Structure formats: C-alpha cells, structure tokens
Amino acid sequence: xxxxxxxxxxxxxxxxxxxxxxxxxxxxxxxxxxxxxxxxxxxxxxxxxxxxxxxxxxxxxxxxxxxxxxxxxxxxxxxxxxxxxxxxxxxxxxxxxxxxxxxxxxxxxxxxxxxxxxxxxxxxxxxxxxxxxxxxxxxxxxxxxxxxxxxxxxxxxxxxxxxxxxxxxxxxxxxxxxxxxxxxxxxxxxxxxxxxxxxxxxxxxxxxxxxxxxxxxxxxxxxxxxxxxxxxxxxxxxxxxxxxxxxxxxxxxxxxxxxxxxxxxxxxxxxxxxxxxxxxxxxxxxxxxxxxxxxxxxxxxxxxxxxxxxxxxxxxxxxxxxxxxxxxxxxxxxxxxxxxxxxxxxxxxxxxxxxxxxxxxxxxxxxxxx
Numbered sequence: 001x002x003x004x005x006x007x008x009x010x011x012x013x014x015x016x017x018x019x020x021x022x023x024x025x026x027x028x029x030x031x032x033x034x035x036x037x038x039x040x041x042x043x044x045x046x047x048x049x050x051x052x053x054x055x056x057x058x059x060x061x062x063x064x065x066x067x068x069x070x071x072x073x074x075x076x077x078x079x080x081x082x083x084x085x086x087x088x089x090x091x092x093x094x095x096x097x098x099x100x101x102x103x104x105x106x107x108x109x110x111x112x113x114x115x116x117x118x119x120x121x122x123x124x125x126x127x128x129x130x131x132x133x134x135x136x137x138x139x140x141x142x143x144x145x146x147x148x149x150x151x152x153x154x155x156x157x158x159x160x161x162x163x164x165x166x167x168x169x170x171x172x173x174x175x176x177x178x179x180x181x182x183x184x185x186x187x188x189x190x191x192x193x194x195x196x197x198x199x200x201x202x203x204x205x206x207x208x209x210x211x212x213x214x215x216x217x218x219x220x221x222x223x224x225x226x227x228x229x230x231x232x233x234x235x236x237x238x239x240x241x242x243x244x245x246x247x248x249x250x251x252x253x254x255x256x257x258x259x260x261x262x263x264x265x266x267x268x269x270x271x272x273x274x275x276x277x278x279x280x281x282x283x284x285x286x287x288x289x290x291x292x293x294x295x296x297x298x299x300x301x302x303x304x305x306x307x308x309x310x311x312x313x314x315x316x317x318x319x320x321x322x323x324x325x326x327x328x329x330x331x332x333x334x335x336x337x338x339x340x341x342x343x344x345x346x347x348x349x350x351x352x353x354x355x356x357x358x359x360x361x362x363x364x365x366x367x368x369x370x
Contacts, residue, residue, distance in 0.1 A: 180205030
C-alpha cells in the first residue's frame with residue numbers, strides 16, 4: 001500500500017481536492033465522514049482490486065495506518081454501508097463532473113485520434129427479469145457512450161444514458177465540448193449518421209465511420225463502386241500479422257477519387273471510401289474466417305493510413321471494454337440499484353485512467369498494476 005500511495009501521490013492529492021467539490025446531499029446532523037474522504041478511499045480501494053463495498057471496508061481498515069498519513073480520519077474508516085449509501089445517493093451528474101475535472105487537470109491535451117463507442121453493462125439486470133420481460137429489463141440496464149483517446153488509451157468524455165437509442169445524440173453532445181480541429185473521430189456503424197458526421201466536420205475535425213446495413217443505400221453504393229473500380233483508382237495495403245495462436249491477413253483498399261455523385265446528397269464531406277478484407281486462421285483447429293467491412297472518411301487517406309485508422313478504433317474495445325470486463329469485472333458486478341451501477345461505471349473509468357497514467361518501466365498491464 002505504501003508503494004501505491006507513493007506511486008499515485010499526485011493523483012491522491014488531486015482527488016482529495018476535487019472530491020471536496022462534490023455536493024454532499026446527506027443531512028448534516030450525524031455526518032461523521034467527509035465526502036472527500038469517502039470518495040478518495042473508495043477510489044484507492046478500486047485501484048487496489050477491491051470491487052465490492054464489504055471488501056473496500058476490510059481493505060481500508062487493514063491500511064488504516066497508511067491512509068491516516070495522507071488524510072484526516074478522526075472517526076476511523078467508514079463502514080461498507082456508508083460507502084454504499086453515499087455512492088448510491090450521489091447524482092450521476094456530480095460524479096461525471098468529478099471525472100471531468102480530473103480529466104481537465106491530468107489530460108489537458110488529447111491525441112489526434114478519438115474513438116466513440118457505446119457499452120451496455122449486462123449484469124445490472126437479473127436473469128429472471130430478463131426471461132420475464134426483456135423490454136422492461138432492457139430499461140434497467142446501464143448504457144454508457146465514451147469518447148476514447150485511442151493513443152493515450154484514456155476515456156476523455158462519457159455519458160450515462162437512459163436507453164441505448166440515444167447514442168448518437170450523446171456522442172454529438174460530448175463532441176461539441178471538445179476541440180476537434182485536425183482530429184479524426186472513428187466510430188462503428190451505430191454512429192454512421194449524417195448529422196453527426198456534419199457536426200464533426202463543422203468543428204474542424206474529420207471522421208472515419210463504419211458502414212453496415214443500417215445505411216443500406218450507402219453500403220450498396222460503396223460495394224458497387226469498389227466492384228467497378230479500375231486498379232488505377234484503388235490504393236491497396238496488405239498487413240500480414242499473427243499472434244495469439246492465429247494467422248491474420250488484412251487487405252485495405254481505398255478509393256479517394258471519382259466518388260459516386262449520389263453520396264454527396266447527405267454525405268457531402270466524404271473524401272474516400274475504404275474496404276477492409278480480413279482473413280484469420282486458428283493454428284490449433286485450422287478454422288478459417290473471412291469478413292469484409294466498409295468505411296467512409298472525410299479525410300483523404302492512403303491505404304496504409306486508412307488501415308491504421310480502422311485498426312486503431314478497436315483500441316476502445318481491447319483497451320477499455322475488455323479491461324472493464326476482464327480486470328474490473330464490470331459485466332459480473334451484482335449492483336442492481338441503477339444509481340449505484342451508473343456511478344460505478346464512472347468510477348471505473350476514473351480508476352482505469354489513473355492506472356493508465358501511472359508510468360512504469362516494465363510496461364505493466366492494468367491488471368498487474370492493481
């Protein structure tokens with residue numbers, strides 16, 4: 001623990017300062033533990049792989065001597081019930097504000113490649129409720145849209161939603177707060193929306209969005225254009241890489257001129273079309289899989305640049321969603337109260353950011369740092 005305090009000393013001091021600005025909605029009478037103390041201990045416990053309220057209390061008691069060196073604890077360690085009540089009582093907006101303040105202090109500058117994606121926390125719904133009424137159970141799930149720095153592996157904006165249908169609107173609201181000049185925004189097919197694309201360009205950025213069957217005419221036009229394109233109009237980049245027991249081959253083809261005129265009706269900023277053909281073979285079983293994906297971009301790209309941009313988008317899956325589920329156990333967290341579950345999502349993003357920001361010589365993974 002003393003090593004952790006020393007390693008994250010700057011983050012602890014920042015957290016104590018920022019946590020004191022969170023509105024405390026508790027009645028003043030009978031309050032023994034200050035809100036900044038509760039939140040800071042809670043975040044430190046999450047950093048140390050304590051993922052439920054009882055374990056958080058036990059961990060804090062075992063580390064009382066070390067914790068008392070960095071904060072005043074006249075009434076000892078809060079009970080697990082206190083942690084649970086406080087985290088459940090705080091508004092989502094207040095926790096998001098805390099997260100945003102921390103981002104502004106620790107990540108004032110973002111890279112030039114941002115990914116947007118949504119995630120549903122499945123464990124917030126009981127299996128029997130799902131079997132009884134899936135539509136009603138879907139409403140109780142926690143949905144979050146994140147803007148992710150694909151190079152720093154850091155969430156820079158997030159929005160908790162009432163339902164999954166508001167992903168595009170949430171993305172537009174979050175991006176409107178950012179300086180997108182010279183940045184490329186990547187997104188899967190759920191964010192292939194003309195209004196969102198136009199907003200990105202209007203803010204000085206560029207987009208690279210996947211096209212699926214939710215944009216049928218656009219997809220058909222792209223496929224037809226690649227089918228009839230001559231080699232003079234197509235750039236190609238082939239990437240042969242293997243790993244994790246499989247052989248992989250990706251062929252990226254780009255058309256950056258002679259675009260179909262009908263694409264300009266709603267997508268006037270398109271500057272290139274992208275086709276990515278992927279081939280995988282499992283060495284152990286010999287199983288082969290192939291798939292073809294299509295993208296549109298408002299930025300003229302070489303085939304190599306397009307391949308790197310498309311592949312870079314999936315850092316939000318491997319560097320965030322997989323970490324939240326595999327390391328933090330987000331999809332098996334049994335928090336059924338929606339406010340608890342919503343706030344825990346934001347705290348996990350905060351803790352993941354602290355762990356990412358921590359510099360280490362051995363390039364440890366997030367799970368190793370915990």
